Amino acid sequence: MSVNVAVVGATGAVGQEFLTVLAERNFPIKNLKLLASARSAGKTATFNGKEYLIEELTKDSFKDVQIALFSAGGSISKEFAPAAVSAGAVVVDNSSAFRMKEGVPLVVPEVNPEAIHKHNGVIANPNCSTIIMNVAVWPLYKVNKVKRVIVSTYQAVSGAGAWGLYELEAQQKAFAAGQPILKEKFPHQIFNNVFSHNSKVADNGYNEEENKMVLETRKIFGDPKIMITATCVRVPIPRAHSESINVEFERPITADQVRQILSKAPGIKIVDDPANNYFPMPLETSNQDLVYAGRIRQDISRDDGKGIDLFVSGDQIRKGAATNAVQIAERLV
Amino acid sequence: MSVNVAVVGATGAVGQEFLTVLAERNFPIKNLKLLASARSAGKTATFNGKEYLIEELTKDSFKDVQIALFSAGGSISKEFAPAAVSAGAVVVDNSSAFRMKEGVPLVVPEVNPEAIHKHNGVIANPNCSTIIMNVAVWPLYKVNKVKRVIVSTYQAVSGAGAWGLYELEAQQKAFAAGQPILKEKFPHQIFNNVFSHNSKVADNGYNEEENKMVLETRKIFGDPKIMITATCVRVPIPRAHSESINVEFERPITADQVRQILSKAPGIKIVDDPANNYFPMPLETSNQDLVYAGRIRQDISRDDGKGIDLFVSGDQIRKGAATNAVQIAERLV
Incomplete structure (x- = not known):
């Protein structure tokens, strides 16, 4: 049809x-x-x-x-x-x-x-950062309920629109030519810089992107009680968002269990090779549909075995x- | 003398x-x-x-x-x-x-x-990322004991040595000239990319930089029990490391209290202007000695008032x- x-x-x-x-x-x-x-x-x-x-x-x-x-x-x-x-x-x-x-x-x-x-x-x-996080966290949630997520993002300029990419490239080329670096639509120079996500900051101190990650995830998961805090940051890259995610589960869980669950989950590819220091990178997750997950490890800041840290990256224009x-x-x- | x-x-x-x-x-x-x-x-x-x-x-x-x-x-x-x-x-x-x-x-x-x-x-x-975090967290610790820290970093290439800066610049210039982007000493292309910190990953799944942040902070604070997990990431910027820090305190604390404590602390400058979306940025913290702190807000992923999120940035070659x-x-x- x-x-x-x-x-x-x-x-x-x-x-x-x-x-x-x-x-x-x-x-x-x-x-x-x-x-x-x-x-x-x-x-x-x-x-x-x-x-x-x-x-x-x-x-x-x-x-x-x-x-x-x-x-x-x-x-x-x-x-x-x-x-x-x-x-x-x-x-x-x-x-x-x-x-x-x-x-x-x-x-x-x-x-x-x-x-x-x-x-x-x-x-x-949903919001792009929300989608990328949810694809990685939901398969775990289904097996062992997630109680709390602490996420920090590394977001590409094209998330702001095609103009974000033009602005980064213009600044890159101006630098290489020894010309002044002009800022146009972003609130700050993005070339050779990192800044807090360029969305309005709400009364709770979180910007729109961060509040979206919290509220949208609750609706998508159907769990109004899942607790999330997010810090959204722009980095000077053209495409694909990455996220450093700390997850707290209801019950103990190991890094191997997480790797096993995610290796069978839809829409995910495990890229987790410590020996070669090879993990998810936006350069490799751009222009494709999978969310790459790696740096999967037991959270050493807890002694109850209920925490996992991981790092994910996905193309925010495609899967996002x-x-x-x-x-x-x-x-x- | x-x-x-x-x-x-x-x-x-x-x-x-x-x-x-x-x-x-x-x-x-x-x-x-x-x-x-x-x-x-x-x-x-x-x-x-x-x-x-x-x-x-x-x-x-x-x-x-x-x-x-x-x-x-x-x-x-x-x-x-x-x-x-x-x-x-x-x-x-x-x-x-x-x-x-x-x-x-x-x-x-x-x-x-x-x-x-x-x-x-x-x-x-100490390690540069450790110093920058400690300058911001210690004044809070003294007032309200910190039990746990979850930190994700945004680290400049010059943290790897002067060669890191040459490599980023060479890649930036090659891109602008339409030439192939060559990778030399970093394990991956850093231009237009983000990757997990280029230090050896230990058996616990954390890389050297991350384990330094945990162990060194315990020694400096004189508190072998402070719980810390870190995710260290390189971003394509020349200088100054930034850190997204989630802090759990022994007792409830407000964002205003944190702002007040840090505004009087040595070595720190508060840059926290939500109305203008103006927060700590490596472009501004390079080539000076203060650690800038901002994005100070109550952690909305807890309902006991014991969490604070903040974002800091400092020059890792100078103060670091x-x-x-x-x-x-x-x-x-």
């Missing part, structure tokens, strides 16, 4: 990746509609070797569309998703607009695929966004 | 910084002797605007030397520090050779200055090495 698919935000970093992933996975597309702002309308994009005209997104764009993949920011989703649903489409939304709304499934297919079918027209795709959304759409058709 | 000072490893990253810091702080030097391997002997280095000939390090190098600052690696320290001590010098050693040895004080002057005077000829300078050693030497004279 083929379906009519619309991609909203077709010119963005995630929108472009939607096209790559849909083609790679042979998604059963009858008609493909590429939608973007008036500014991008009239440009073209390539899908499966064929050129498609990008049309301006309007509330009338969704006639006969069955699946609409949105990734054009929260305000666009809020404005246009209802029109898509009215026209009969199911929206898979990559923005944060509906994620925490009751009645909207928030889905990582490796974790809670059953939630997909409880939708009322909109299914939300486009691939996860397309996996959801695959289960819809 | 002026003293005769020898710098061992005068051509290295820390050795060069010794000269800068000694000059900046007007260290009372009578005669300065610069020592290095035969390969560097005959070259010159500048101190206080004056050129000094670098001499070859031998066991006879320490006649009349009163203070010897060593930073040429553990094997050089093991071989030559005894000769310096025999000649009557006090050695302040930046290598890991003697740090955990009984009878050798391991000192962060902001934490345990009293230990300096218990030396038997050698005083050890040269400055700390010179501060020790200052207290000796």
Whole structure:
């Protein structure tokens, strides 16, 4: 069964990746509609070797569309998703607009695929850092309930959008040419620097990205009591987010047990070779769909055997966004 | 009172910084002797605007030397520090050779200055990541005992030596010129990448850098029971290490209390401005001596009020090495 698919935000970093992933996975597309702002309308994009005209997104764009993949920011989703649903489409939304709304499934297919079918027209795709963490922590949670997670991230610039990548590259090239390093959209120079994630800091002292990791994980796991603290940090790399994760379990667990569980879990690859100092790295996790997990070891800051430290890395544009959304759409058709 | 000072490893990253810091702080030097391997002997280095000939390090190098600052690696320290001590010098050693040895004080002057005077000829300078963490955690520990620390680091390439910086820069320039990116001494490409710290992984699954942070902190704090787990990671920046630190206290504590304690603590600067998303960054902590602390917030993964998250950054060649050693030497004279 083929379906009519619309991609909203077709010119963005995630929108472009939607096209790559849909083609790679042979998604059963009858008609493909590429939608973007008036500014991008009239440009073209390539899908499966064929050129498609990008049309301006309007509330009338969704006639006969069955699946609409949105990734054009929260305000666009809020404005246009209802029109898509009215026209009969199911929206898979990559923005944060509906994620925490009751009645909207928030889905990582490796974790809670059953939630997909409880939708009322909109299914939300979680935050990228949340997805990458959840793919690694959920298989463990199922075997030995996770009580607490302490996570620190190493996030790529393209998580902020395609402009993040342009800004890093411009600064890299300016440095090499001995020219002044200009900062444009990021609040601070990212080249040769590291800074706290560039999202608004809420009253609890956590920034939006960190609060998403906490609240979204609770919804996806269906466990409002799991305790999480996150520190989200940008690092000067183009792509793929990494996370240093400390996990506290209900019962004792060993590093070998964790390795065994994760080696059979979906969406994960174990890269854990201490002898060669070879562990998950964003350079290797970019442009592919698996979450790499390594540095798996007993937490030596506890004497009850209930702690594990690990380090994970995954492509935040693919599994952290486009691939996860397309996996959801695959289960819809 | 002026003293005769020898710098061992005068051509290295820390050795060069010794000269800068000694000059900046007007260290009372009578005669300065610069020592290095035969390969560097005959070259010159500048101190206080004056050129000094670098001499070859031998066991006879320490006649009349009163203070010897060593930073040429553990094997050089093991071989030559005894000769310096025999000649009557006090050695302040930046290598890991003697740090955990009984009878050798391991000192962060902001934490345990009293230990300096218990030396038997050698005083050890702690690991850079340890020093930066300890400067921030100790003032809190004194007020409300710290039971457990979970730390993830963001470490600069120059922590590996001056060659780390050359390697990053060479890769940055190759990228900008469209040339192949060559990896030389690091086990993996560092440009546009992040990798687990390039030190040997021990049997407990932790690498040397991580085990140093645990064991050295216990010795410096004089608390063999403080529980610590660390994940040490290299990021593609030239200088200054940052650390995401989760602290568990014996009793409840608030973010405001932490801010107040640290604002009065020696060697720390609070940089904690959520409204402007402005927090400690290596770009700003490079080439100065303070440890910057920010992102100070209650740990929302606990409901007993006993947790705090914070993010710190400091120059690992200055406070993490040269400055700390010179501060020790200052207290000796």
